[in-house]
Amino acid sequence: MGLKVAIQGIQGSFHHQVVSRYFDEEIHLEECLTFRDVVLSLKNQQADKAIMAIENSIAGAILPNYALIDSNNLHIIGEYFLDIHMNLMGLYGQKIEDIKEVHSHPIALLQCANFFSQYPNIKLVESSDTAITAKRIQENQLKGIGALAGPDAASIYNLEILADGIHTVKSNKTRFVVLKATNKEIPKELINKASVKFELDDTPGSLATVLNVLNNCKLNLTKIQSLPIIETPFTYAFFVDVVFEKYKHFEKAKKVMEIMTTHFKVLGEYERSKQ
Known part of the structure; x- marks a missing residue:
């Protein structure tokens, strides 16, 4: 299977x-x-x-x-x-001028707002997924309806791309x-990135101290994201991504962070994407 x-x-x-x-x-x-x-x-x-x-x-x-x-x-x-890569697509034989509505995920519509400002006659309609409208257009042969989706959707559902790469910010x-559900996947020698989560006491400079530990352990911080702790107003959990050359550097940092932070947790240890 x-x-x-x-x-x-x-x-x-x-x-x-x-x-x-x-x-x-x-x-x-x-x-x-x-x-x-x-x-x-x-x-x-x-x-x-x-x-x-x-x-x-x-x-x-x-x-x-x-x-x-x-x-x-x-x-x-x-x-x-x-x-x-955002594309406007519809049934073969149509032009942009034939499209009355474009359906897609709200973030996709937002990312193409500049393009659609040229076509005030097109109504933008939010849907749950970028590809769902592409499928529906083909199944029901919907004329006058466009989908905003990636190139694979046009290929899978046999639709014509009416406008290519229409997202405002190209990068x-x-x-x-x-x-x-379990974490036994990658040998240690291949692991060079990790995602961790921790909470901090409300002590001045506590986050700066943790970040210094990461630096001293030869870890490079690539992402830090705070998330409110619902049960305790105005307190936060921190989600952090770090990259490193040697797994032993991360192991050392883990031991220190377990002592310095509360509810320390490793969300993942994995091989960094080449992008």
Whole structure:
């Protein structure tokens, strides 16, 4: 049957693009409506692994996904950076002037706002996924409706690209993480990146002290993200990504951080993406 991989969305979505580029083996796709369903698919062993978007170079971090990974004790075992290429597509034989509505994910619509400002007659409609409208257009032969999605969606659903690369900021990347319910995946000698989470007492300079520890242990900080702790107003958990040349440097930092912070947790140890 092949490896079962859960994604939010359907074939032709950006999550599916990552699956097709990241994995070399035969894949069975577990299509999920929401990211919470992706998590359940992993925890219920319906899927072996999952792909989840975690941050975008324009829109920033996807905070609910950090919380889902943490609260469900999932493990990051890899990452992939995907160039987000937005295309307007519809049934063959149509022109942009024939399109009355364009449906897509709200972030996708936002990322193409400048392009659509030239076409005030086109109504922009939010949907749950970039590829779902592409599928619906083909299945129901919907004229006058356009989909905003990646190039794979046009190919899978046999649609014509009416306008190519219409996202406003051309250097648009999304970072996706590869998830498992358990963390036994990668040999130590290949691990050169880690994602950790911790909380701090309300002491002046406590975060600066932790960051100094990372630096002294020869770890390079590539991401720091705070997330409010709902139960305790105005307190925060910190999610941090670090890269390193030797795993022993990270092991040393872990021991120190376990002492200096509260609720310290390793979310994943993995091989850094080449981007």
